[in-house]
Amino acid sequence: MRDIIIIGSGPAGFTAAIYAARAELKPLLIASSVEIGGELMNTTEVENFPGFPDGIMGPDLMAKLQAQAERFGTEVVYDDVVELELDGPVKRVKLGNGETHEAAALIYATGSAYRKLGLPEEEVLSGHGLSWCATCDGFFFRQKTIAVVGGGDSAMEEATFLTRFADKVYVIHRRDSLKASKIMQQRAFDNEKIEFIWNAEIAAIHGSTAVTGVTLRDTVTGDERGLDLDGLFVAIGNDPRTHLVHGKLELTPEGTIAVEGRTSKTSVPGVFAAGDVTDPHYRQAVTAAGSGTVAALDAEQYLAALPKAPEDEVVADAASVAATEAAEAEFAVAN
Amino acid sequence: MTARAVTEATFEQEVLNNDRAVLVDFWAEWCGPCRAVSPILDQIATEHSEKLDIVKLNVDENPGLAMKYQITAIPAFKVFEKGEVVKTVIGAKPKPALEADLAAYIS
Numbered sequence: 470m471r472d473i474i475i476i477g478s479g480p481a482g483f484t485a486a487i488y489a490a491r492a493e494l495k496p497l498l499i500a501s502s503v504e505i506g507g508e509l510m511n512t513t514e515v516e517n518f519p520g521f522p523d524g525i526m527g528p529d530l531m532a533k534l535q536a537q538a539e540r541f542g543t544e545v546v547y548d549d550v551v552e553l554e555l556d557g558p559v560k561r562v563k564l565g566n567g568e569t570h571e572a573a574a575l576i577y578a579t580g581s582a583y584r585k586l587g588l589p590e591e592e593v594l595s596g597h598g599l600s601w602c603a604t605c606d607g608f609f610f611r612q613k614t615i616a617v618v619g620g621g622d623s624a625m626e627e628a629t630f631l632t633r634f635a636d637k638v639y640v641i642h643r644r645d646s647l648k649a650s651k652i653m654q655q656r657a658f659d660n661e662k663i664e665f666i667w668n669a670e671i672a673a674i675h676g677s678t679a680v681t682g683v684t685l686r687d688t689v690t691g692d693e694r695g696l697d698l699d700g701l702f703v704a705i706g707n708d709p710r711t712h713l714v715h716g717k718l719e720l721t722p723e724g725t726i727a728v729e730g731r732t733s734k735t736s737v738p739g740v741f742a743a744g745d746v747t748d749p750h751y752r753q754a755v756t757a758a759g760s761g762t763v764a765a766l767d768a769e770q771y772l773a774a775l776p777k778a779p780e781d782e783v784v785a786d787a788a789s790v791a792a793t794e795a796a797e798a799e800f801a802v803a804n
Numbered sequence: 805m806t807a808r809a810v811t812e813a814t815f816e817q818e819v820l821n822n823d824r825a826v827l828v829d830f831w832a833e834w835c836g837p838c839r840a841v842s843p844i845l846d847q848i849a850t851e852h853s854e855k856l857d858i859v860k861l862n863v864d865e866n867p868g869l870a871m872k873y874q875i876t877a878i879p880a881f882k883v884f885e886k887g888e889v890v891k892t893v894i895g896a897k898p899k900p901a902l903e904a905d906l907a908a909y910i911s
Contacts, residue, residue, distance in 0.1 A: 502899060528836050565898055565899070595894070596876065606876060609870070
């Protein structure tokens with residue numbers, strides 16, 4: 470049995486791995502089979518990660534985090550978790566290839582998944598003009614007319630990026646103001662190819678084999694009108710990926726994994742959560758990395774307090790007190 | 805086994821005139837999901853080499869074919885039989901999901 474398994478390969482997972490590996494816990498990190506690196510793999514320039522004054526490409530940043538985690542002894546497995554056993558002192562992680570891995574502590578950092586519009590035509594048109602990844606698919610919309618749905622940073626980034634290819638990019642947003650950061654908003658407002666359509670939502674997507682347009686519904690008046698499009702990019706937010714822990718870990722009303730105060734402690738001892746899967750508000754690469762650190766330190770403390778063997782219980786209890794005191798002292802210093 | 809590359813120059817011979825079923829992986833350097841799924845395709849290529857031929861087509865270098873086959877999202881996988889597209893799968897997927905999608909051509 471291992472000391473620790475980390476599920477997730479975004480900034481939270483790899484930062485937890487860096488800390489756990491440096492604590493000589495030899496972490497095993499389950500990176501997923503096709504989504505290694507998480508959300509940053511689908512972004513272009515990351516301009517707000519401290520330490521990169523000239524910006525860094527999302528995939529490059531993730532490659533660096535992985536290299537740093539591996540340098541200290543993290544083992545990375547490219548597979549998907551299909552089942553978790555979290556109760557009891559041994560945590561079991563079953564993978565798609567049939568293997569089961571065991572550890573005394575587990576860090577859950579699975580991030581979030583793109584939110585869908587919830588329209589019946591979404592399935593059919595996905596990949597045929599309907600996309601969730603501007604950096605993957607924008608290339609195919611040279612000189613076309615397309616739209617981005619959403620009002621946050623990722624919607625602004627996608628819209629701005631897509632103007633490299635498209636002749637015209639509409640931004641469709643259901644309110645009359647944006648949630649995006651000021652700098653991202655301004656960049657979009659200044660771009661001549663971008664036109665905003667305020668107070669509008671997508672009522673329907675047209676096209677049988679490829680997107681040909683949408684029906685817009687005014688969120689104030691309810692009026693509907695058509696808009697011809699060659700492509701539609703959806704950036705309306707994300708939902709925490711909690712399906713593997715439903716009924717196993719407590720969730721918040723927002724659907725994220727509930728953690729105790731500023732710690733990463735979930736409702737099950739020995740199971741820690743970090744990153745976007747715990748965070749309904751901030752959801753930044755840096756905050757995810759920070760919470761990965763917290764999870765690794767919490768897990769380290771938990772492992773240190775575990776009795777090594779039944780006859781060592783008294784010693785272990787003393788160690789547990791010492792570890793708690795040390796952590797409290799650290800907490801006080803940190804604050 | 806790494807799936808070999810095809811180009812606009814070799815497409816007819818390697819894909820359209822191939823006796824076996826051929827899966828063409830439409831991909832690009834800048835596509836993260838393409839890179840992630842690539843080792844999975846290599847595995848499938850190795851395990852089912854007698855049934856299905858698997859080749860890669862770089863859409864940056866071969867835009868004419870990407871346009872001809874109406875690629876608007878990558879990775880896109882198209883299975884050709886006797887020069888015709890018989891199956892399209894879009895997006896990076898875990899190995900079991902891809903194998904299920906391709907079941908008719910690999911089992």
